[in-house]
Amino acid sequence: MSTFIHEDWLLQNKSAQILYHDYAKKMPIHDFHNHLTPAEIASNRQFNNMTEIWLGGDHYKWRAMRWLGIEERFITGDASDEDKFMMWAKCVPYTVGNPLYHWTHLELARYFGIHELLSEDTARGIWEKCNEKLQDPSMSTNGILKQFDVRVACTTDAPTDSLEHHQQIAKNPDIDTVVVPSFRPDRALDVVHATFKDYVQELSGSTKSGQTITTYTQFIEALGERVGYFHEQGGRVSDHGFETLPYVPANEQEVSFIFSRALNGETLSQEEIHKHQSFTMLHLAGFYHQYGWVMQLHIGAIRNNNERMFKLLGRDTGYDSILDYDLARSLNAFLNQLEQFNQLPKTIIYTLNPTQYEMIASAIGNFQAAGIRGKVQMGSGWWFHDQKDGMIRQLTALSSIGLMSTFVGMLTDSRSFLSFTRHEYFRRILCNLMGTWIEEGELPSDFTFIGGIIEDICYNNAKQYFDIRGLSV
CATH class of the missing domain: 1.10.2020.10 (uronate isomerase, domain 2, chain A)
Structure with a gap:
């Protein structure tokens, strides 16, 4: 009896099988967004x-x-x-x-x-x-990274993190994978949270001077210093999580006043919260552009919905879901504001709501740039959609409205070292989709050319796009 997971699993025609076995299967892994624990890599757990x-x-x-x-x-x-x-x-x-x-x-x-x-x-x-x-x-953790030919792994790290484990990894000649931090400053934008003042104090302590932050100008300077520190440690990626992506224009004076009120624990209006988030994101994106980073925006998760279980277990325990929301105007306005001042970094936009796929694919076409293939990207099927139907829907929307050939491909977005097979899963689905297009006469049976595009999506595009220091092959 044949096994369930066999050589041609999910590859439903001969063209798909050729694309996978001759092109996709051999490609290394560039895992540009995950939640692996750097300490476990440093200690080779x-x-x-x-x-x-x-x-x-x-x-x-x-x-x-x-x-x-x-x-x-x-x-x-x-x-x-x-x-x-x-x-x-x-x-x-x-x-x-x-x-x-x-x-x-x-x-x-x-x-x-x-x-x-x-x-x-x-x-x-x-x-x-x-x-x-x-x-x-x-x-072991490092044995798995080697076994699956993971060339790059970008972990997710707080701006206040010392990055000591990344430093240990970088100095270890036995670790072939380039493991770098990603800058995740969600707490810096959460002025409504009761712990915002505590976070600002924590940020103060992470700066070189350790000076107490009392003004918005100092706050932005501290974040900029931490971006620079991450860059020194090999970081080339940021990541942000939003329920929605707010964009409300504001000026420095307004946001400075809002920041002071937040430090004092005062209640802010929704408009004030959005002004702080919008203005701070413009500053952060400017830093990312300055350093040549990639900015990742994860949009559309409504979190911790079961209050009773949240009190028992805390966050990230399985009580998050998909948010329905409007995005087109704020997304275009945010990207446009950055573009006006030549401050738009390379950007990947993920949505947890698949009804947004076509809209995002159309929006990112407004902000491409000379010299960079696919400067603004629609991210892969994420979270509830990193499965067969979700991936096909994302790939189809991207290819119908944009250019799938420039896509930077899949990631694990996982805390588990057993998740690298998600790259194989994605590659089989990708090859079956394009193989079916060949079989149905929608693409020529030029396997050398189409296979080259498959290789690009699996690895080459990400390698070029992220340009991680230390990656030579």
């Missing part, structure tokens, strides 16, 4: 068991288990690692149709050489086989 590496922090799996009515103690609670794995194995057969079913079996096949379907009946043997394999040096 060896995981004790499958629950540690596979279930810890994976809110995709947690949501599925809750959907099946599993008690929280087997998800994020005090059950043993073994019991948590066994409960997940019991759930897996019922995830059919969900990308978790594909991801689970692809990860078992590629990392552990296991082609059995995971279920309650096979769980014991798979648990033992995987735990034994995890003790092999090839399954």
Whole structure:
């Protein structure tokens, strides 16, 4: 009997198979956005068991288990690692149709050489086989990076982070992957949060002078200094998370007053919040442009919706969802304001709401530039959409309205070292899409040319676009 994950899995025609096996499969990985822990890379962590590496922090799996009515103690609670794995194995057969079913079996096949379907009946043997394999040096954090030919990994880091672990990684000759930080200043924009004043004090302490920040000018100068520090440590990417992308014009005097009120803990209007965010983002984008960085905008997640569970478990535990929102006017206005003053950096725009795909594809066409292929990008299918239908929808919208040939491709956006197979998943879907176009006569059967575009999307475009220091091949 043939295995579920086989050589031509998801490749539904001969053209797709040629594109994948002759072109996509061999390409390295440029993982330009993830949530891997730098400390685990620096220490070359060896995981004790499958629950540690596979279930810890994976809110995709947690949501599925809750959907099946599993008690929280087997998800994020005090059950043993073994019991948590066994409960997940019991759930897996019922995830059919969900990308978790594909991801689970692809990860078992590629990392552990296991082609059995995971279920309650096979769980014991798979648990033992995987735990034994995890003790092999090839399954340490750095062993995995080498095994999957990950040339670049961009982690997600707070502006106040010392980046000491990145420094340790850079000095370690045994780590071939270029691991660099990404600048994620969401808390600097969250003037409505009760901890904003604490954050400003934390930012003060991270600067060279350590001078207390009391004015908006000092605040911006401190953020600019931290961008410069990240750049010295190899950082070439920023990342921002927004429910919506506000753009309300303001001037320095207005925003300085709003900043002072926020430091005093005063209640701000929605317009004042948006003015602070808009004006601060213009400053930050100017820094990114100055240093030649890529600015990433993740838009459209409404977070921590279950207040009871948020109080119990905290953030990033599986209670976020898709927000419906208006974006076209604010997005175009924000990019236009930067463009007017030649301050628009290379930018990637991700949306959690797929109804925005065509709009974003049309908007980014307004702000391309000479000398840079695809300067402003529509990001890959993200979060709830990094699955087959979501990827096809994103690729189709991009290719119909823009140029898919300039696309920088896939990323893991994951906390798990077992997620690098998402690149293979994406590549198979990409090759099947373009292979189908060849089979149906919508593209010529010029495999050398189309295969070159496949290679570009899988790796080459990202390598050129991000221009990460230390990446030579």
